[in-house]
Amino acid sequence: MRLSIIYLQKCPYEYIIFIMKFYKMHGLGNDYVYFDCMREQIAEPEKLSVRLSDRHFGVGGDGIILLCPSEIADCKMRMFNADGSEGRMCGNGVRCLGKLARDLGYVKGDTCTVETLSGIKRLEFFYGEDGAVCTVRVNMGAPLLAGADIPSTFVGERVVGQPLEIDGVSYAVTLVNMGNPHCVVFTDPAEVEKAGCSFERNAAFPDRVNTEFVKVVGDNIIEMRVWERGSGETYACGTGACAAAVAAVLNGFCDASRPVTVRLLGGELQIEYSDVVYMTGGATLVFTGELIV
Numbered sequence: 001m002r003l004s005i006i007y008l009q010k011c012p013y014e015y016i017i018f019i020m021k022f023y024k025m026h027g028l029g030n031d032y033v034y035f036d037c038m039r040e041q042i043a044e045p046e047k048l049s050v051r052l053s054d055r056h057f058g059v060g061g062d063g064i065i066l067l068c069p070s071e072i073a074d075c076k077m078r079m080f081n082a083d084g085s086e087g088r089m090c091g092n093g094v095r096c097l098g099k100l101a102r103d104l105g106y107v108k109g110d111t112c113t114v115e116t117l118s119g120i121k122r123l124e125f126f127y128g129e130d131g132a133v134c135t136v137r138v139n140m141g142a143p144l145l146a147g148a149d150i151p152s153t154f155v156g157e158r159v160v161g162q163p164l165e166i167d168g169v170s171y172a173v174t175l176v177n178m179g180n181p182h183c184v185v186f187t188d189p190a191e192v193e194k195a196g197c198s199f200e201r202n203a204a205f206p207d208r209v210n211t212e213f214v215k216v217v218g219d220n221i222i223e224m225r226v227w228e229r230g231s232g233e234t235y236a237c238g239t240g241a242c243a244a245a246v247a248a249v250l251n252g253f254c255d256a257s258r259p260v261t262v263r264l265l266g267g268e269l270q271i272e273y274s275d276v277v278y279m280t281g282g283a284t285l286v287f288t289g290e291l292i293v
């Protein structure tokens with residue numbers, strides 16, 4: 001399928017049209033509009049993300065992600081949320097970006113490195129019957145657990161099961177930074193609908209926060225719904241799934257010696273946690289199109 005989204009930029013004498021290809025991709029329903037910026041750049045990506053993310057008047061998505069050149073890795077990821085804010089890291093997004101870099105020939109082998117604002121991520125590719133990348137395993141690095149590392153107003157080397165009042169309700173929160181700040185709550189996942197926005201903007205989190213509402217449903221199996229800062233509830237969050245798995249281990253709900261299965265609205269991720277965290281999940285190309293600016 002091919003789409004053409006047309007925006008015209010008027011100069012004093014004539015219309016000048018620039019055409020740029022985009023790729024609509026998702027990881028478990030966490031969908032972004034991707035651009036190959038290895039050779040050409042995008043002006044004002046913040047504004048473009050707001051415009052294209054609109055699901056009624058744009059392409060639709062949780063934001064845009066740019067595949068850019070890097071001096072310290074195989075490529076660089078820049079990601080912008082639906083509200084135009086730039087994110088530091090996106091777990092589902094980096095899997096799709098790795099697939100895109102491999103599919104476009106910028107990466108030749110079965111592994112690649114991606115520069116992000118949260119450091120370099122190392123990816124391993126797995127292939128489907130058609131030979132295309134379908135699953136990606138990512139070394140997400142070590143979680144940061146100190147209250148100051150989130151950042152938050154909590155103190156201590158670990159914030160595990162600490163009380164936080166939101167809209168008059170006391171929640172036991174566990175804080176984990178996986179390149180993005182996360183607040184994990186073990187409760188009915190449906191709580192995301194009434195408390196997600198309030199968590200994001202609570203004064204305890206000066207840079208805002210992503211919140212995972214998690215329920216243990218089996219042996220090393222958890223279900224979660226997530227509220228992402230700048231986007232609201234999404235179908236999946238890779239760094240959030242990692243944070244939820246780490247929090248489940250820290251609270252004694254899951255065993256770190258085995259992978260934790262995280263069930264999200266968009267599907268499942270496998271999370272391994274020892275000294276570092278590994279995330280394994282799908283990466284899917286939905287369609288391509290042309291943006292005319």
